[in-house]
């Protein structure tokens with residue numbers, strides 16, 4: 167998909183709660199795979215026991231991985247589902263707040279351990295979202 171916009175349609179909607187101790191990214195991707203959700207908007211509120219996220223170094227074209235093992239609230243989470251290597255892939259950015267209210271965040275990675283997570287998934291239809299390598303950014307984009 168080149169830069170620009172495409173009109174989409176609303177598909178099914180799902181709400182759910184993830185099990186304590188689960189992996190935030192893997193559980194959402196698993197649900198989408200099991201329900202044939204190929205494109206969607208995803209939001210989450212809740213808390214994690216461990217947060218794993220990354221910062222994309224634009225010059226070096228690689229992710230710098232970050233992690234915190236203290237308990238954090240999920241105070242912001244926006245993501246989307248698209249297809250990567252023929253499977254539903256969650257691309258999400260999240261903000262986490264600690265006991266003092268200080269926040270960290272970035273590109274969400276596997277390894278976030280759920281304490282509690284309320285998830286809303288809004289399927290979109292009328293578009294094929296497939297990630298392919300983009301030479302200009304070094305990222306796998308729609």
Ligand code: ZN
Pocket residue numbers: 257258259273274
């Ligand atoms: Zn990202």
